[in-house]
Amino acid sequence: MWPFKPAEKKLLQEMDMNPFYPYTPTNQNDLVINVRNKYYWLSLILTIVTLIGALIIGFKKSFKDLLFLIFALCFVGSLVLFISKMGINIYRLIADDELYVFIKIGILGKTVTVNDIYNIYIKVKKTDQWDTRKYYLILGGYKMHPLKISGKTKNLEELRRLGVMIAENLNINFFDYPNCSPHHAIIHYPPDYDYDVVL
Numbered sequence: 001m002w003p004f005k006p007a008e009k010k011l012l013q014e015m016d017m018n019p020f021y022p023y024t025p026t027n028q029n030d031l032v033i034n035v036r037n038k039y040y041w042l043s044l045i046l047t048i049v050t051l052i053g054a055l056i057i058g059f060k061k062s063f064k065d066l067l068f069l070i071f072a073l074c075f076v077g078s079l080v081l082f083i084s085k086m087g088i089n090i091y092r093l094i095a096d097d098e099l100y101v102f103i104k105i106g107i108l109g110k111t112v113t114v115n116d117i118y119n120i121y122i123k124v125k126k127t128d129q130w131d132t133r134k135y136y137l138i139l140g141g142y143k144m145h146p147l148k149i150s151g152k153t154k155n156l157e158e159l160r161r162l163g164v165m166i167a168e169n170l171n172i173n174f175f176d177y178p179n180c181s182p183h184h185a186i187i188h189y190p191p192d193y194d195y196d197v198v199l
Contacts, residue, residue: 007150008150008155015166015169030096031093043078043081050075054075089104093117120172120173121172122163122174123175126177134153135156167185168187173185173186174186
């Protein structure tokens with residue numbers, strides 16, 4: 001995701017350019033993120049290429065040619081993939097009302113989630129690939145599709161530090177990857193939270 005630079009340096013650069021990263025401020029005094037599915041453009045290109053290939057083979061050779069049938073089947077598969085990836089996710093943070101809104105617009109319609117600010121967070125996630133453990137940050141929330149907001153890095157301490165900074169800038173909670181951790185930075189609690197419980 002982040003070529004040529006370590007993930008934590010790229011993340012710090014994004015934060016320097018935009019103090020509300022990963023959100024963008026709007027004229028309505030709230031913050032927003034609009035995200036397409038990461039495979040949207042790939043599926044569109046694949047659909048166009050397979051359609052052009054099928055048409056060229058069909059007109060040059062025959063519409064009964066085996067190669068045409070292969071391209072036609074690939075086109076149908078690509079078209080189905082493209083339609084499934086056409087949606088867009090909209091993340092809004094309304095600081096004044098202490099609410100977040102998650103809107104998922106897809107081929108089957110629109111789903112809207114509105115919830116209290118204590119249910120949205122920045123969280124460290126871990127992944128083990130090729131016997132190497134790496135960490136990255138997500139923006140997550142109740143009934144919200146998690147959004148990856150950093151590249152992967154082995155530098156857990158720096159990633160935690162940057163995650164806390166992002167959460168503080170956005171006035172939302174930060175959670176470390178273990179469920180119980182001294183690195184959680186909780187700003188907002190649910191109204192019925194039991195303060196006798198130790199995190």
